[in-house]
Amino acid sequence: MASARENDAEVSPTSSMSSVKSHPIERSSSSKDERWPELLISRPQKTYNSKTRDPVVIERSNLVNISKLIVKELIEQSLRFGRMLDSDHLPLHHFFIVLEHVMRHGLKPKKGLLGPKKELWDILQMVEKYSPEAADITASVRDLPTVKTAMGRARAWLRLALMQKRLADYLRILLEHREDTLEEYFEPHALMLNEEAVIITGLLVGLNVVDCNLCVKEEDLDSQQGVIDFSLYLRGSNSSNDIAGNENNSNNEPKQRHINTMLDQKNYIEELNRHLNATVANLQAKVESLTTTNALMKEDLAIAKNTMIQLVEENNQLKHALGQDITKDSRMKITELQADEEEKRSVKSVTSDRSKSDKDSEMSKALEEERKKYLEMQKELDLQISLKAEMEVAMKLLEKDIHDKQDTIISLRRQLDDIKLINLEMYKKLQECEISLKHKTELIAKLEAKTESMGSTIHQLDEKLQEDKLTRKNLEDNARTLGQKATTAEKKAVAAEGDLRIEREWRISLQESMMRDRDKISTLTQEVESLKAIGQKYLLLQEEQHILKTKYSEAQKTLEEVGATLSENKLQLAELLEKESLATTTEETPTWANDKDATACATCNKEFNITRRKHHCRMCGLIFCAACSDKTVALTGNTKPVRVCGACYTEAVRHTE
Secondary structure (H helix, E strand, O other): HHHHHHHHHHHHHHHHHHHHHHHHHHHHHHHHHHOOOOHHOOOOOOOOOOOOOOOHHHHHHHHHHHHHHHHHHHHHHHHHHHEEEEOOOOHHHHHHHHHHHHOOOOOOOOOOHHHHHHHHHHHOOOHHHHHHHHOHHHHHHHHHOOOOOOHHHHHHHHHHHHHHHHHHHHHHHHHHHHOOOOOOEEEOOOHHOOOHHHHHHHHHHHHHHHHOOOOOOOOOOOOOOOOOOOOHHHHHHHHHHHHHHHHHHHHHHHHHHHHHHHHHHHHHHHHHHHHHHHHHHHHHHHHHHHHHHHHHHHHHHHHHHHHHHHHHHHHHHHHHHHHHHHHHHHHHHHHHHHHHHHHHHHHHHHHHHHHHHHHHHHHHHHHHHHHHHHHHHHHHHHHHHHHHHHHHHHHHHHHHHHHHHHHHHHHHHHHHHHHHHHHHHHHHHHHHHHHHHHHHHHHHHHHHHHHEEEEEHHHHHHHHHHHHHHHHHHHHHHHHHHHHHHHHHOOOOOOOOOOOOOOOOHHHHHHHHHHHHHHHHHHHHHHHHHHHOOOOOOOHHHHHHHHHHHHHHHHHHHHEEEEEHHHHHHHHHHHHHHHHHHHHOOOOOOOOOOOOOOOOOOOOOOOOOOOOOEEEEEOOOOOOOOOOOOOOEOOOOOOEEEEOHHHHHHHHHHOOO
16 A cells, blocks of 8 residues: 555656646646737648547646747747846746756656655766766856756756856757667657657757846746746747737837857957867877978988998998008019019919909999998988978977967957956845845744744644644543453453464564653653652753653654554455455354453453554453463364463363363
């Protein structure tokens, strides 16, 4: 039964929400034929079948249509009057109400009493995972001192995102990652998980032309946001407004033109700023790539220089070795010519000339190859130097272009910051005055309410005390009469089958705690009786009595809640056992005493309660407590020993003897 109540409680918010959403649209559609007949002129007659249309689809279409009307009116008014919208603007207030209903449509309820509650603020916090730009507004919303609830933080987040002109982008990011984020929080029929969410994002893109200046700190975002007046967005009321607007436009055409030019310039500057940011990012990427290529080319140039130096050294070594060989050969030949004879000189001179000519030809070839290599390395060095010069020129041009664009961006940002600072200063001064005034009025109201509540509670406690005295006397009289009836009825009861062990370890511990609470309650009642005798000290001990009363009521509520379920189960089981025992017993056995008539034990006259259970004696049929019926005797017709009272136990022992 408790689970069924919890399910009913969980289902009721969504059903009530759907009825609230669909109610104004159905009411307006029912009165179309009477108030606005011109709406049906240009439309073909349609027949609706309530059985075939899904109410969830109707809810989604209603939300989309309302969003279209409000966004259209918001854009038209902002362009018509050409001013910055604040929190007092009525269509903007209506827009946030509808957007809240759209974002919360189909939100899953809390599972169980201890389960976490699904909040819109938890969904909006996940945007910063996919878009780091949203981290600033999320952190600022967390630090707001005036917002306490999760719904208030979600409303503040939506207002800051609209001022940032990134609300449509953030919603699009959530829709792109709907499998990771939204399916956990929304039902399958929710608007955020269907095609209507794309239409809502398209409508939010159109709001980027609207400038908003909202002060989140001075608004009460934790409370309900109010009701939408749909008469502002219907054709009949708007026609008169359009006529008045046309008259005003004819009178204010030069102002309107000036405002339009200012808006165009502002939009152009914003687009230019975006393009400049994109170009700066591209140029930074190019600069990084050029620096990497320049570093690689420098490394190649150093390697080429090292190889060229090594080749020059090898060439010099070869030249030096060639000169040494020539001098050594000439000296050897001179010594040989002097030592040998004249005949041998002619022969050796021929052979030496041949060997010398061969060595000269080899050395000349090696020199030519080294010269060719040297020329090639020189050409490569010149080419690397020219490339380096070109790279330096390109880097200088890019740096100059980047500096110019950064200067323009800085100047534009300074202008925007100056305007925002002026607005913030004005709003801060206004907020400080209003906050101080609100704080003082709230303190006065709270103090007055506290005094009134304290006086009323004291008077109520006195009245309750007198009523409790009377009720206690009546209950004592009723208990006595019921005890007498129970004693007479218990004599006619019949012994039944043995009890079933129902209580388990957790119930035993619960019963012990309940006994402790019952003892505490008894001590508290004794203290109350002593307080009655001491009338002079009543005013001094009144606060202590109030504290004891609250503790007593809390303990009584917990005992009643826990004991209700236990008593219902025990009574049902006892009734089933009684019915079964009555069906199986013969005509000679006596009847059972009724559980409803028995209020106290037949032996010790102690009242039955949640901890002191009722037990039937299987011989006499009377109802006793557990202490007075703890004996067991083997009776005829029962295979096991059964529970009996003390008197029946002594009789059974006598019969056996």
